[in-house]
Amino acid sequence: MTGETLQVYFLGTAGALPTPARNPACIMIRRGSDTLLFDCGEGAQQQMMRARCGFTVNAIFVTHWHADHFLGIFGLVQTMSFNGRTEMLTIYGPPWVHEFAETLRQISRFNLKFPLQSVELSHGSWVRFDGYTVTGFGVHHGLPALGYSIEEDPRPGRFDRERAIALGVPPGPLFGRLQRGETLTVEKDGVLVNVKPSDVMGETRPGRKIVYTGDTRPVIPALLEFGRDADLLIHDATYDETEAGRATEFFHATATQAGEAATAANAAILALIHVSSRYTDATGHLRDAQAAFTGTVIVPDDLEMLEIPYRK
Ligand SMILES: [Zn+2]
Ligand SMILES: [Zn+2]
DSSP, rough: OOOOEEEEEEEEOOOOOOOOOOOOEEEEEEEEEEEEEOOOOHHHHHHHHHOOOOSOOEEEEEEEGGGTTTTHHHHHHHHHHTTTSSSSSEESTTTTTTHHHHHHHTTTTTTSOOOEEEHHHHHOOEETTEEEEEEEEEOOSEEEOOEEEEEEEEEEOOOOOHHHTTTTTSHHHHHHHTTTTOOOOETTTTTEEEEEEHHOOOOOBOOOEEEEOOOOOOOHHHHHHHOOOOSSSEEEEBBBBBGGGHHHHHHBBBBBHHHHHHHHHHHSSSEEEEETTTTTHHHHHHHHHHHHHHEEEEOTTEEEEEOHHHOO
């Protein structure tokens, strides 16, 4: 089974202030034909042009209502209208999402050409999509704020073709019926026998999981509940260890704390984002996180795309 592609575009990786190299927060996740945005900082639409990933956004999930995480929605909505969008756009987020949507409708009064819907999420609320679920979890940023876990449904186990044939199932359409969970009655050496899916299918395999914390202090209990075994953990790493005091003061995490979170959650890859504009490069961040986490650590540049493979 090949499955769906799962891609993450880092469209904006800056901290609160943009820099010439980094735009404010915006993560695009594409799975199959679905496109979701997680935060949409100022200039997100031009980043989408630069990354050539298009504007067919199905929904926007906002982590919290600091302007570096939502200002891009205004321009994006204008462009979507201009491009003739007619489908509903849903904006999900913590409390104030309805007020935000109302403000957006007011400001876009002469531009908005499609219906806009807002849905408030809280710790543990989830949204179902075809084949995966987005779940919000509470984080600690000094105002209502959510991280999000994007988790695929488990995949069916591997089909044992040889065993199916040995049990009397002829190759062909009956294989597909077994894979879809049907029990079959087949003739084997002149006797009718039942073949159950569990006779020929291995154990179900976990789907892929991406976790995005948004801006936050370390929230390991929430990550243990919602982010365990993430294939990719995208974590606030505003500061390196030399500014740990500022991280506490401004409700952000250091790269060390992001590394500790990735270790606790048993993540495969840790992506450090929301890097403060005070740093000219992120070598300190990388070094700090690598000291706390033995998996892969990246500090993605804007426009970088990561494809998430199925686990072996
Ligand atoms: Zn921010
Ligand atoms: Zn913030």
